Amino acid sequence: MQPSIDIRNVSKSYGGGTAPGGLLALDDVSLQVGQGEFLAILGPSGCGKSTLLHVVAGLTPARGEILVQGKKVTGPGLDRGVVFQDYALFPWRTALDNVAFGLEMKKVPRHLRAASAYKYLKMVGLAGFEDRYPAQLSGGMKQRVAIARALAFDPEVLLMDEPFAALDAQTREILQTELLRIWEQTGKTILFVTHAIDEAIYLAQRVVVMTARPGRIKQIVDIDLPWPRVDSDVRSSRPFALLRHRIWELLAGEVEKAQHLASSRDPVPGRSRGGVAADAVAQEVV
Amino acid sequence: MRGLLLRVSVALGLLALWEGLPRIGLVNPNFLPPASEVARTLWKLLVSGELLRHAWVSLDRILLGLAVSILVGVPLGIFMGSWKTFERTLDGPLQAGRQVSAIALFPVFILFFGIGELSKVVIIFWASVWPILLNTTIGVKTVDPVLIRSARSMSARGATLFRKVVLPAAAPAIFTGIRLGAAYAFMVLVAAEMIGANAGLGFLVLNSQEVFKIPEMYAAIVALATFGLGVNKLLYHLERRATVWREAGGT
Ligand SMILES: Nc1ncnc2c1ncn2[C@@H]1O[C@H](COP(=O)(O)OP(=O)(O)OP(=O)(O)O)[C@@H](O)[C@H]1O
Ligand SMILES: [Mg+2]
Numbered sequence: 001m002q003p004s005i006d007i008r009n010v011s012k013s014y015g016g017g018t019a020p021g022g023l024l025a026l027d028d029v030s031l032q033v034g035q036g037e038f039l040a041i042l043g044p045s046g047c048g049k050s051t052l053l054h055v056v057a058g059l060t061p062a063r064g065e066i067l068v069q070g071k072k073v074t075g076p077g078l079d080r081g082v083v084f085q086d087y088a089l090f091p092w093r094t095a096l097d098n099v100a101f102g103l104e105m106k107k108v109p110r111h112l113r114a115a116s117a118y119k120y121l122k123m124v125g126l127a128g129f130e131d132r133y134p135a136q137l138s139g140g141m142k143q144r145v146a147i148a149r150a151l152a153f154d155p156e157v158l159l160m161d162e163p164f165a166a167l168d169a170q171t172r173e174i175l176q177t178e179l180l181r182i183w184e185q186t187g188k189t190i191l192f193v194t195h196a197i198d199e200a201i202y203l204a205q206r207v208v209v210m211t212a213r214p215g216r217i218k219q220i221v222d223i224d225l226p227w228p229r230v231d232s233d234v235r236s237s238r239p240f241a242l243l244r245h246r247i248w249e250l251l252a253g254e255v256e257k258a259q260h261l262a263s264s265r266d267p268v269p270g271r272s273r274g275g276v277a278a279d280a281v282a283q284e285v286v
Numbered sequence: 287m288r289g290l291l292l293r294v295s296v297a298l299g300l301l302a303l304w305e306g307l308p309r310i311g312l313v314n315p316n317f318l319p320p321a322s323e324v325a326r327t328l329w330k331l332l333v334s335g336e337l338l339r340h341a342w343v344s345l346d347r348i349l350l351g352l353a354v355s356i357l358v359g360v361p362l363g364i365f366m367g368s369w370k371t372f373e374r375t376l377d378g379p380l381q382a383g384r385q386v387s388a389i390a391l392f393p394v395f396i397l398f399f400g401i402g403e404l405s406k407v408v409i410i411f412w413a414s415v416w417p418i419l420l421n422t423t424i425g426v427k428t429v430d431p432v433l434i435r436s437a438r439s440m441s442a443r444g445a446t447l448f449r450k451v452v453l454p455a456a457a458p459a460i461f462t463g464i465r466l467g468a469a470y471a472f473m474v475l476v477a478a479e480m481i482g483a484n485a486g487l488g489f490l491v492l493n494s495q496e497v498f499k500i501p502e503m504y505a506a507i508v509a510l511a512t513f514g515l516g517v518n519k520l521l522y523h524l525e526r527r528a529t530v531w532r533e534a535g536g537t
Contacts, residue, residue, distance in 0.1 A: 086432055090451065
């Protein structure tokens with residue numbers, strides 16, 4: 001069966017290609033994501049996770065080739081739904097109208113939009129909040145709206161860039177479980193970027209561990225924990241702890257390297273947050 | 287509550303001074319008639335319909351000048367906010383133009399456009415176009431790139447991206463510019479009606495002074511201030527209604 005997302009030899013450099021002064025963010029990344037697979041990408045800060053996701057989304061041009069459902073990616077498209085870390089909701093639109101944005105772009109007739117948008121708001125547990133503006137919603141609710149918005153135009157794949165990183169711990173766990181439920185319900189392929197080890201293990205079927213900049217694939221770890229993980233106590237199980245330890249060992253060296261990169265010469269100051277990733281990793285371990 | 291009390295007592299105190307000082311002769315009542323006399327004159331002007339006639343003429347000029355400012359300032363600001371090269375090219379002349387006060391240019395306008403309606407509208411235009419232009423430029427330029435990226439990811443681009451994202455995101459800044467522009471328009475109104483006018487609130491102020499109807503002059507000044515404040519309030523409420531989502535916090 002053809003992969004849902006096929007990333008072939010993708011490299012990306014910022015500022016002047018391979019010329020001196022240019023910055024190599026992704027170095028020859030190849031990766032296949034299966035139909036309906038939940039795949040997490042894990043790596044230290046600044047290793048190019050967001051870059052890879054943006055390239056797949058068609059928002060950033062890069063060398064190499066990407067196929068989504070066998071179709072070559074040449075730009076953004078409604079076959080891919082993107083969820084960003086900072087919600088990126090349109091503040092002048094109500095929750096319902098935010099969810100309807102992609103439907104408008106898809107040229108769905110007006111009279112069908114509201115019902116369809118409502119269906120997805122309900123799916124993320126926000127029935128009754130249609131008329132709220134983003135300013136009237138909590139962070140967790142905003143991210144629910146953003147997820148509903150990305151689902152509403154029925155894309156083949158969902159691309160998520162640290163969607164829960166800005167949320168508090170409880171909200172994050174609730175949303176992780178909700179996301180698994182939605183994934184099982186819709187059968188979408190999900191490419192999920194994170195730098196939290198626990199999150200990657202809990203959610204994904206496979207975890208791709210990336211190296212420090214320039215981002216390469218270091219290893220792909222199969223997460224053979226039982227399904228459904230919803231409502232079960234996998235997080236505190238022994239296999240979970242073993243996986244966490246194994247991935248942490250893969251990652252530890254890279255985080256150190258990333259920190260070193262960040263503290264030495266960074267052409268774009270302030271973009272790398274090596275310290276944050278190191279903190280996150282340390283937290284996951286203790 | 288205490289704030290309100292304080293504000294009311296300060297206002298009453300000032301009014302009492304305005305009433306008292308001319309009465310006890312500390313200020314020449316010919317130059318500053320007591321407040322009550324001005325109020326009586328104001329009432330008279332209002333009842334006779336004369337005040338409204340002048341107000342209407344002024345409003346007409348302001349609306350026309352402001353409309354031209356919006357028609358020029360908003361599109362130009364959108365261009366400048368969207369294209370860096372365009373903005374950089376025009377930045378010098380525009381910065382210089384902004385520094386030249388409308389009043390200083392009035393003689394020039396009269397030279398070119400005569401002493402009729404046209405130069406009055408032009409001076410109002412000149413005063414009000416700058417805040418509209420600058421606010422629109424900044425509003426368009428500072429649209430959150432996150433929103434643009436999010437819309438692009440759903441394959442919005444070109445005119446659609448502009449209409450559905452850039453414009454609504456810049457709308458609050460544009461509204462503020464228009465409100466400021468209206469305030470500036472009121473400020474230059476008296477100057478605009480200084481020459482070649484036979485009606486308007488600014489004309490009423492100047493004319494009353496010339497024929498030494500001093501209570502009328504003060505009544506016209508009070509009317510002008512109230513009118514300007516009223517228009518500002520109106521625009522403010524329109525702005526709030528159009529951008530409810532901004533203060534949607536709470537609830
Ligand atoms: N637009 C850009 N211009 C120049 N350099 C960039 C740009 N975007 C990212 N970079 C650089 O490319 C590298 C990878 O960035 P990217 O945002 O993909 O990392 P990341 O893995 O998502 O990091 P984080 O975990 O902090 O989000 C970083 O070193 C960053 O400084
Ligand atoms: Mg990132």
